[in-house]
Amino acid sequence: MNRKRRRIALLVSSLVVLAVAVVLVLTALQDTIVFFYSPSDLQKKNVAIDTPIRLGGLIQTGSVVKQDNNVIEFTVTDGAASVNVHYKGIVPDLFREGQGIVAEGYLKSAHEFVADTILAKHDENYMPREVADALKKSGHWQGESKAP
Amino acid sequence: MIIELGHFALILAFCMAVIQCVIPLIGAERGDVGWMNVARPCALIQAALIIFSFAALMYAFVTSDFSVVSVVENSHSAKPMLYKISGVWGNHEGSMVLWVLILSVFGAMVALFGTALAPSFKARVLGVQGALGAAFLLFIITTSNPFRRVFPAPVDGNGLNPLLQDPGLAFHPPFLYLGYVGFSVTFAFAVAALLEGQVNASWARWVRPWTLGAWAALTVGIALGSYWAYYELGWGGWWFWDPVENASLMPWLAGTALLHSSVVTEKRGVLKSWSILLAILAFSLSLLGTFLVRSGVLTSVHAFAVDPRRGIFVLLILAVFVGGSLTLYALRAPLLKADSFFAPISREGGLVLNNLLLTVAAATVLIGTLYPLILEGVDGGPITVGPPFFNMTFGPLMVALLVIMPFGPMLAWKRADLLGAAQRLWWAGLLAAVTVLTVLTIVRQGPYLAALGIGLGVWLICGAIAEWTSRIKLFSEKTSRAWARARNLPRSAYGTALGHAGMGVLVLGITGVSAWRVEKIEALAPGQSMNVAGYNFQLESIAKVQGPNYWANRAVVQVTQGENHVVTLYPEKRSYPVAGMATTEAAIYTHWISDLYVVLGDRQGTPESGAWAVRVYRNPLVDFIWIGAIIMALGGMISLSDRRLRIGLPARRRVVPPSAPLPAE
Helix, strand or coil: CCHHHHHHHHHHHHHHHHHHHHHHHHHHHHHHEEEEECHHHHHHCCCCCCCCEEEEEEECCCCCEECCCCEEEEEEECCCCEEEEEEECCCCCCCCCCCEEEEEEEEEECCEEEEEEECCCCCCCCCCHHHHHHHHHHCCCCCCCCCC | CHHHHHHHHHHHHHHHHHHHHHHHHHHHHHCCHHHHCCHHHHHHHHHHHHHHHHHHHHHHHHCCCCCEHHHHHHCCCCCCHHHHHHCCCCCHHHHHHHHHHHHHHHHHHHHHHHHHCCHHHHHHHHHHHHHHHHHHHHHHHHHCCCCCECCCCCCCCCCCCHHHCCHHHHHHHHHHHHHHHHHHHHHHHHHHHHHHCCCCHHHHHHHHHHHHHHHHHHHHHHHHHHHHHHHHCCCCCCCCCCHHHHHHHHHHHHHHHHHHHHHHHHHHCCCHHHHHHHHHHHHHHHHHHHHHHHCCCCCCCCCCCCCHHHHHHHHHHHHHHHHHHHHHHHHHHHHCCCCCCCCCCCHHHHHHHHHHHHHHHHHHHHHHHHHHHHHHHCCCCCEEECHHHHHHHHHHHHHHHHHHHHHHHHCCCCCCCHHHHHHHCHHHHHHHHHHHHHHHHHHCCCCHHHHHHHHHHHHHHHHHHHHHHHHCCCCCCCHHHHHHHHHHCCHHHHHHHHHHHHHHHHHHHHHHHHHHCEEEEEEECCCCEEEECCEEEEEEEEEEEECCCCEEEEEEEEEEECCEEEEEECCEEEEECCCCEEEEECEEEEECCEEEEEEEEEEECCHHHCEEEEEEEEEECCHHHHHHHHHHHHHHHHHHCCHHHCCCHHHHHHHCCCCCCCCCC
16 A cells, blocks of 8 residues: 555545534534523423423422422522422432522413423522523612622 | 732733744744844743733732732631642632743753754744733733722722632642643644754654643642532532533643644654644643633632623634644645555554544543533523433543553554454453453442443553563563663653553542442431431531631531441531632541541521531442552653653764664563
8 A cells, every 4th residue: 555545545544533523512502412402492482292392490488399209399499480390309418499490391271381400500609500591681680699 | 019010010021922923933933043043032021021910910819919809809807828829820810920921941941951952943932922921911911901900099908719629629720720821832843843844853853742741730639629529519419410520621622632632643654734733632632621611601609700701702812723734634634644554553543543542532421511611502492411421422422542551652663463462461350350340240230331431440450560560571580681671761651550550540540430339318417317328427416617818617427337436527607708608528537548528518497406407428439439540641751751752862963863762661
């Protein structure tokens, strides 16, 4: 094999690997992306029932109902609209009323959301960025934080 | 007073860095030795100044000087000493000082030990290091000064985020930075080589130890971070494809590729421009990681900075260094001529394939990390690219890489015999196949892929052993001769074998925990129990306990298997009054090769029922993940201690010829 053919072999093998990667990336991006919605988004846009989505907003004060068997129900609001959330499992350390959260799951009906995961957030000032943006959009943003 | 001196030293260090950058680079261009020699004292003084500055900052934290803003924000007088010290780099400002500290110490090491380097080359390396130092020092001084005072000084501080108060995390950032900044040295060598217009074996011999050291440190850093996430966050997971984790994985992948390509450049004088490009990419990805984490573009426990000025500044540094070095590369790379050629089936060919797969895998991680940011930038709405994406893209590429991995070291340089390599690997392949069948028939539960994963792990470990036995000819010659060979085998060969075997152990761990993890949540009142995977977990009692700077609800959980008592576990839910936050302390016990992992949740139902949520995992083989990573890092360190890689050796060898011929590799 001469130099030229070696180069071509190298080039072809690189292109094959790259092509495989591109195909993998494109199919994965199509199938695995999860969109984020605020409660008002859910009202406005027609989100299909049973597709995985993320929902973010504030936990409405007074809405948290803890039942036996680790089932918890609460309302997520962005000030303009709200959605009932149903979750079975242990909630993160910082889960409390008035706190911003992001829940991953799917819609069971137009106003009922079943969460598979509630994302744990790391500190008391922390507001998930998507939630902050959603609150700004709905006009219920109260400033950065009540940091000491 | 010491605080002001520390601040002043940082500014002086900046001035030194500017001189270290400008004068030697001009000197090297003009061929003026006097100007080139400025680099060495500058690098040493700069390192001394930054060490002093860092010590001053540490002094402020250790003595709890609450007139300094970063101490107030990140420390507390009641905090244990270890976390007062780790608090120095547990925040944005301090972590950047740690960054420049490592950078300047590495620069000083090049200045001190680089006596064998050509003067113009050394001047250029130090000049590039000076430019990096100047950029980051300016960043610290203008946007994130750790020595800012506050008046009047508060009585006490806000405390460090309790999640970060953990031994694992105390050492996670320094190791990560050793890795990131270690790549800055290879970057400086790459840019200097481009300026010089030539790359030779001694270039690669210099780059290899730095790459190895940086890579090993990065491996340890990532493993520590992952272990921390596993036991501290209480989700039982070990890798979340969080953008911040990806930010450290990408330089690791590029560094792994560089590790392999620099061998080819050293031994065979080919792939020169590719190695240079990888050196630039590895450091660029480190910088990108810094940008992503520090800019506040991403929200995460690691993202301290929310000041947009900082983000723009780091982006500027990124643009200048990445853009500049890549432009230089485009201009100069065609000058680099290969010294030899190789057939596609050869050690070189195998390493090219390794590099191809590693860089493409790094690219898929990059796409998955940046895609949400880009989509949001063009107003496509907020989206999440989660684990499924990476499993679908990164996964197959890695599997392909791992399947061919044992073949690599078996191939000869220049032109190899694939069949011969396969013959030396036949028993490894056979063992792997037997393992797959055994897992399929005996375990039965879990996906088919799991059996293949375990088989892959066995293949890698046996492949590494097969490489060693065939090198020392264990079964083809007399045993005593084989042992003599084993003693004379270069340490880098042991490094390779350990690195590859460590990867195999890691694969076993990943497969085990992904396929056979068992998770169960139940509400238990004291006295009640639950069954998980053949173990019985009884919640005995729950009591309040007081820690040094927190109080906790601590549960006593008795674990039994059949008649036998296994262990008593004490999961906690801690509350840190200073920070006003709670953390979960999982209780973990390693029983045989599985982890029993118990997390205490919230109080359930009515207070009278006295029930608490208890979450229990059994994570089979999970510890193999970190053991594998440590074996890999160990392999890197052993390789680093190879006498052929010892810094300065190229010069000495010219004077004293080696007395005994080195064993053939």
